[in-house]
Amino acid sequence: MNGLNAKFAALADPTRRAILARLSQGEATVNELAEPFELTQPAISQHLKVLEDAGLIVRRVEGTKRPRRLATEGIEAMDQWLAMLRTALEKNYDRLDEVLLGINQKKGELR
C-alpha cells in the first residue's frame, strides 16, 4: 500500500508525468530527458530519483551514461490496483442495478 502511495504521489507532478510519457516511448538518458524541460540537471535528477524510489523507473549502466526506462513491474502493480478498485466500484453499481429493479417492481405492485 505504501508503495502504491509513493507511485501515485510521484504521478502527481506534471514534470514527472511528462518524463514517464517520454519513457513510454523508450529508454532515454538524463540529458535527453532534461532537454524538453527548462530545468537544471539537478532538478531533473531529483524528479528521476522520486520516480526511481517509487519503483516506476529503473536505470541501467552504460559506460558513463545511466539511461532510464519504465519499470514494467511498478507500472503493472499500479495498473492491477486500479483495476481492482474499478472492479469494486463497478460491483457497487451492479448491486445498485438490482436494488433499482426491486424499487421498480414494488412500484408495479402498487399499480
Add this chain to the structure above:
Amino acid sequence: MSKMTLKTEGDTHLIVTRHFAAPPEAVYRAHTEPELIKKWLLGPEGWSMPVCINEARPGGKIRYEWTNGKGGEFHLTGEYVELNPYSRIVHVERMHLPDPTPDNHVETRFDRDGERTIMTLRMTLPDEQTRATMLATGMERGMEASYRRLEEMI
C-alpha cells in the same frame, strides 16, 4: 450503455458516469435512503455496512461504517450541502483510515434519459496531490483502469 466511465478532469477533479435502467427518482432514493444504501454501497465482495446514517437535508450528517467481519473496518463521514430531489445532490465527505482524508466535495447529478438515468459524479479534491493519493488509497468507492487509461491520466 450501463458501463461506468471514470476520468480525471483538470488537476483536482474526478468524474464518474454510469447509466441506470430506472428513473432519476429511484436512483436518487437509492442514494439517500439508508435501507437502500446498505444494499449496494459495499465495495469489494465480503464487506457489509452495519451503520448507515444518512440525513438527507442541507446540513444533514452522513456516516457509513463498513466491516468485513474479519477485523477489517473503516468509516466515512460527511455533510449534505444541497439537495434538489431527484436531480442533484451536493455533499462533502472524507474517509477515516483511521486518520481523516482531505475533504472530497461531491456533486451527484441524476439526469433523465427517457426511462433511464445518467448519473454523473463530480468529485473535487483540494489539490492534485490529494487526488493522486486518493487513487492510491482506495477512493472510497474504488477507481480506475487499464494501462491505456493510466496513459490517459499521464
